[in-house]
Amino acid sequence: MNKNSIGKKWCCYLMALSLYSPFCFSNPHSYETNPELKGSRDKGKGVCVFTAQQQQQQITGTVTDQNGMVMPGVTVVVPGTTNSTITDANGQFSITAEEGAVLVFSFMGYKDVTVTVTGSRIVNVTLQEDATALQEVTVNAGYYTVKDKERTGSIAKITSKDIEKQPVSNVLAAMQGRMAGVDIIQDGGTAGGGFQIKIRGVNSLRADGNSPLYIIDGVPYSSETIGYSQTTTGMATPTSPLNSINPSDIESIEVLKDADATAIYGSRGANGVVLITTKKGKAGKTKFSLNSLTGVGKVARFLELMNTEQYLAMRRQAYVNDGIANYPANAYDVNGTWDQSRYTDWQKELIGGTAEITDIQFGVSGGSAQMQYLLSGSRRKETTVIPGDFDYNRTAVHFNMNHTSDDSKFKVSFSGGYTLQDNKQPATDLTKLSRTLAPNAPALYDVNGDLNWENNTFQNPLASLNSFSTVDTKDLFTNAILTYSVLPNLEIKTNFGYTNVKNHEQRLIPSTVSNPAQNITSANSQMYDNFTERNSVLFEPQLNWKKKFAKSTLDVLVGGTAQKQITERMYAQAGGVASNALITNLASASIKLILASDITEYKYQAFFGRINYNYKEKYILNATGRRDGSSRFGPGKQFATFGALGAAWIFSNENILKQSKILSFGKLRMSYGATGNDQIGDYQFLNTYSTTSLNYQGIVGLEPTRLYNPDYGWESSTKIEAALEAGFLNDRIFLTGAWYRNRSSNQLVGIPLPGTTGFTTLNANLAATVENKGIEVTLRTVNFSMKDFKWTTNFNISAARNKLVAFPGLSGSTFANTYVVGEPTSIIKVYEFTGVNPQTGLYEVADLNGDGIINAIGDRQKTMDLTPKYFGGFQNQFQYRDWQLDFLFQFVKQQVSNYTPNVSAGYNVNQSTTMLNAWQQIGDSAPYQMYTTGANSAAATAFSRYASSDAMIVDGSYIRLKNIALIYALPLGLKGINCKLSLQGQNVLTFTHYKGGDPEFRYTNYLPPLRVFTAGIQLNF
Template sequence: MKNNYSRLKWMALIIIVGIFFFLSKTANAATSTLPLFQQQEVSGVVQDQNGLPIPGVTVTVKNTNRGTVTNLDGEYTINAPANGTLIFSYLGYKTVEIPVDNNEEISIQLEEDIAALGEVKINAGYYNTTERERTGNISRVTEEEIENQPVVSPLQALQGRMAGVEVTSGGSHPGMAPTIRIRGTNSLREEGNYPLYIIDGVPINATPVESNSLLGNTGIDPLNNLNVSNIESIEVLKDADATAIYGSRGANGVVLITTKKGGIGKIELEAKAYTGISTVPNRLDLLSTPQYIQIREKAFENDDTEPTESNAYDLLIWDQNRYTDWQEFLFGGNSPVTDLNLSASGGSENTSFRIGSSYHNQGTVYPGAYDYSKFTAGFNLNHISDDKKLDINLSVNYGEDINKSVGNVDLSSGTFRLPPNAPSVFNEDGSLHWEEWTQVGLNNPLQGFYNNSETQTTRLNANLGVSYQIIAGLRFKANLGYTSYHSEELLKIPKKSYNPSSWESTENRSSHFQSNRKSYIIEPQLVYSDKIGEGKIDALLGVTFQKSMNSRLGIQGLGYVAEALIGNLDAAETTINGTSRNIEYKYNAVFARLGYNLKEKYYINLTGRRDGSSRFGPGKRFANFGAVGAAWLFLEEPFLKDRFSFLSFGKVRSSYGTTGSDQIGDYGYLDAYEATSGPGGIYPVQLSNPDYSWEVNKKLEAAIELGFVQDRINVGVSWYRNRSSNQLVGYALPAMTGFTSVQANLPATVQNTGWEIEVSSRNISSNDFTWQSSFNFTLPKNKLLSYPDIEQSSYVNTYRVGHPLDISLLYQYEGIDTETGLYKVTDINEDGSFDYEDRVVIQDRTRSFYGGLNNNLNYKNFSLQFLFDFVKQEGSIGSLFNAGTLNNQRSEVMQALDNGSRFQRISRSLEASSAYSRVLLSGFPLEDASFLRLKTISLGYTLPADIMQVFGARSCKLFLSGQNLFVITSYSGMDPELPGLGTSFAALRTVSGGVQLNF
């Protein structure tokens, strides 16, 4: 795979260079259409009314296709006729026309256009809208907020930046799929809660890709192959008005990812690079060797038993003076990170392009030569005809990554329990040490260390959008998309990874796993826009044809004669075809939208969709979904404008509608059989149920948006209620049926309600200093609203009506038993046993609230950006407080040496272990796991333009970034972001520095 990867990488680079050379010639030629004798060079600076430079202002020569844009210092240079006119335009500012009149320097100040501030385009999927006009709830982040973050998946860059959007890291290994929830959990099934991902108009499968390596704990994120620096914006659609047009695919929200496009003007080259180091920011405070020995000796004293070599080898055989900080040894390393980006863009008024490539590499904090590397390439081409009738957009993104890890051995799983005086795990020659471990009947805790997993994935995402104006106001559009995802994993299992006396050491083995996902989509559409009376109507009618093909293949190789041959199936003594699956999924739909704007203050938006899915049986395959959204700009009413003179903007909006879900397995409505091992026989493997049908999600929202002090302060408050019913699940069956489950609808209803607050402000805006802030806050509540006869269902010990889906059923903790000195929980029914009937305490594992605070400051050539995210929640410290056993413990258990400790008496008895096991399932380990974290911080400095001109560059920016630098929390576990076990961690601390050059 490595050779294929290198070959593809260099082929892609050669193609990029070739296309770049060709387009640079054609685009520069296209921008040089006027005779030279009519031209003169004009330069200048574009500033705002406070004297601050405005980068990105479009400067064009009137009645020509010649143009350029201002650099980071607001400077521009353009060739123009001496009697020509320059046009300066930029969103949020009034367009200005200035005659050249033989001037070689034209510098201007653009006037802010308050009415145009809402004209920033927001991607709503099938159409564009603006902040001012939108009737739905859409959150947006731009390239400036995410491009320099040292993350693999773009979802990780969203943490703390959006109200109503929860993103939790998958783990500490690069490539592990994070979890994203948009306004809570809607389905009883894990796979029923994934949102819809759309990249440049092409939907992709959001389900994490399966893996046999450590990545399999959460799966592989299907968005890993994207270049984060190539993303222009990410929009998240949340309410019914925004998502209903996607029908069943939008039940859990929609994530729209738009990649960057080219601009008008001469060829511009951008190069960006950064490098840094990542580390694990926290350690648990565990017992030192003297403390550990003291606790162990006290256990034998309390139990009135004698230590022997079998029950106390840590005291009688192992070195009493040895100390190993196993946390530092196993995950105390430094993980280097490097990122390189190169792009070129330019073009004429009719045709523009952007082409780019990137390389990202990230090491590991664990011992071993493991790393993650990613190569991407992207191309975008836009063309519009002279008469503005034909518009073509082509977007192609390719990504390939290789993830090398230790295979299926979690290096951190047993780290915290290893006694501090445990023997070395390695011999001097680097091989695994077995003698001192097997002497006491144990395996080396790093058994399997030399297993090597290499997972290579590739993604091609291509979209062609064509639009043609048939008549005035009526356009035909077609969206043609194709995506291909391939994952190939090889797990090498050499016999040297295992105890020489075990069966695993008898032969070399390999595990091969392949996954393929291919999908195409065709969406022809008619778009109509026209004025009717005092209003404007926008209409859309379209059809979707989508087909997906998924396949999976798993093979094992056994009996390789040499370690070097592992993975070459031809050299295996035996091959086993473990799994093989091919699935075809078809989805068709008709959708429509009707929007009406009356006097630019009354807005209504109607959307509808009829979906058809191959995942349901005959008669159940089609369903209808739709929504209505409305908005009123009440400040445009003369009788209200004077009453609310302290406001500069005011809007109320509301929406209601239905979306659905078909996120279930394919062919579940059919009986399924497999061939027997003997000749001529088959046996059933799946029961049919042709009657199950769509989940339905009903969404209601009301919101108000206000602007203060000429829109320097903007506040938005939203309330939502989502109810998901007709739940699709694998209904558990009695063992006597011969099947574990059958696909069915349950009469359960899940409700998500909440409040979202979003605030943005321009705190200071002067000649030298600007300060902008944004704040988001979410107060969510999830609960199982109803489930008739849940007591007779298989979910009686999983859910409780009136409580969230994510709960734990716990024992009631009473304290330390005064007679035994052990932990005590309540036997509710007093039957002498402890089971679910005694677990009456319901722990809510959801977040009480969460949000983020972002600030952007600029002082002359300096810039500073930082983001805090915060969460209110409860978590468990996990285990490691059972003092006296053959495991290391938290240093807190030293308190058990004294009377009045909150920990049970130090003991290694069976009674103490049973009491400890029960108290783990009580409220005893729970504590406040809330946190305030400095998620990201970035300091930048732009070198003066006169210095860069010497080197022929337009601009140069140096930046220093940090991620997860510190967290304020009372939680005593490893990472409050993953508070379930206390010993899990995901948020690595990263410090990086880089440079961005523009030519």
């Protein structure tokens, strides 16, 4: 038998087997699926067709990065098929593939790895980071997302990797020093306190008109203060609204800065937009996480104050200078009533305690390709450095669910969070007293352990701690996004949002704050009570059409916004309780006074659109617009239109540069547009009335408090920017430089009125214009990137200039002594200090107008700018095998007000040790005037002018080790369990010439931000 006949025999034999094989129905070359072959069989032709079936095998393995750390979420796919999987929490995968098939491993920010399946059933893969892939990172721009390399606007971003390394309770603290153009200042060291944030300067002349817009998962979150200063006196500011957001629940924070990025938010984007995206569930096996940290906080810097010997010498010399021979009876510190050898460091005694911090968090997540979920919860507690039982507690729950239909056309995403905050803080901040109390003041407690009043000669500072403020906040946040793909290029999306905030504040002033010898009873106790509830409902339908052509892409977005916000407030004062134990019960008070009660409604609607055109991935044009309507303005002024145009040229994609070995990426971008501002509060254009203290025949009347102005309209802000982005050496060096100019006009301020009208001002638009311009530079470098060691550096610096360009009628307005055209809006007017007169020993200031008289109107005219000249951050990240080290230096170049106890040296108030170098006798050349007890009126007047002079404006520049984190991945050797240990520090070390305390914190009479150290453990299983 020849070879051909043998081949035909085996071919027909195998064909016969294939006809009865269960695989024949899936074989594309079988008779049942190939009509041509089927017909051949039916005709009885001798046709034999056979396709070899490759044996399927189960491939398993582990994916790690170049540091040996397992990588969950890595996609493993067989190209050209639907066969794919992702790695689990331990970086492990399992997939079925034929021998000879190709597996592609991919993960954002890493180079793809291709592996051919051989005889081995175990495939372990290591992924290397790809700097160029950073350009492919998707950036959240609010209503749309865009690749970082293709954005035409200015957007700064930090991720959970940066946030989780900081032991902070407020998301704004996590942003400090990490974003160019974003200036953030913490308002104090009180737990739960507020922050100030300015994005590219101050646009509005109103202090409350410069807050950015906060968006959480697509839902606006009001930044308006919900408290009253009367009920939160002990705090530097009322509780920050953003304390309701647990930083560990955040996936990323993007800050939109220029017109191109913010104009789509119209009237709400004038001061920038902060987009907060919470964490979402990811497909894969169910994963659990448990994080726990504990730490301590202390005041980082104390003032150098006089000791007892120095203090008493100052006091005695003051009496000599004032010509007083005998010490007054109430001069207890120097007349022998108090022990003159006693010394207490009151800063350590009153604010030198240790705040304790505990934080525990748990999470569970997982799901399939169609549905993913995440549930997390946290509990945080912080005590204070001030003596007493004061603390801040926060309990938070976060949930997210995503679902995709089998055909991938319908998607739904739901996010929700509920936060409980309970904050109890002293109603009196002891910081100022700790710096001014005489160092030989008596002990706080007597021999029996009771508060010491030293025979009624001492006002014990601890008694004031019996008065405290409580803030109880409940915050509910929900968001649902429904998306449906009508056509391959057309998508309908609807965003629903609901937020509810309930805030209850009380400030209690019991009779126990006073010396018992004064016989003050509980009938004299007082309580201030404030309850605020805010509800907001949002509905946003959107339509997105995207079409790819041969050489270009067109992306069109249209949508609308409808929002309604209702705020209810009641502010009451009560007193006359039978016992201090009942002071928190409003019903037990015999005296009740409703100080304020109102319900306000805010309605907002808008239509917005975006057109983005990308040609050859080189030339990009982005146009956005919004038609806004707000109930806060009068009839005919409620609607306004805002828009912007952005353009980008990715010149590195030009043929001449594509093959460059040095330049890996290059882009020029520009934008111009206008945004608006309606942050003016509700009903500001209407006539308003309030109850009067006068009554007629027992009937309380109403009196007008505001005049009606139907022409009250929008503030507007025009913005222009030009920027260059460049990457070198495969983006191992990436540089961005931007120049911008923002001009805000049509300012919403009070126009002064003649007193004969019965009103001092009229709320109206003024043709005043404020300009902010500056430059921003960011630099990222990959210094080393090896298997066991990696080092990256991030640097940013911003230099800004603020100026009042125009203010018609300024000289005749109430702002005449506040602003100067051509100068920054942050200036203060001061006297020009000329020194201490060697003959009189008194401070002197210049007679600027030369009229021979020193007064504020004519001579307090020198301007000092308190705007930071530049600020930024310098971050380094190191990885060595299982170790990670991350530290951030924050720096600011600025001038600030120096510390002063508000009285001249010589009063019964402790002073800085710098005051030891004071004038003593005629002919002395000294920086400080002679001591005085206040009896010398000339010395008191001289000090008052000195305190309001340029001598009090000093260099407040600093470099601060803002954050440091050391993380170690503990090799447990237990399958499925990962453990990380961490040490973290915040406000660790400060380098500055400033002697007035903390150079960042400009309120010297309040508790400064604390230095915090924590230790933590993180388990994933």
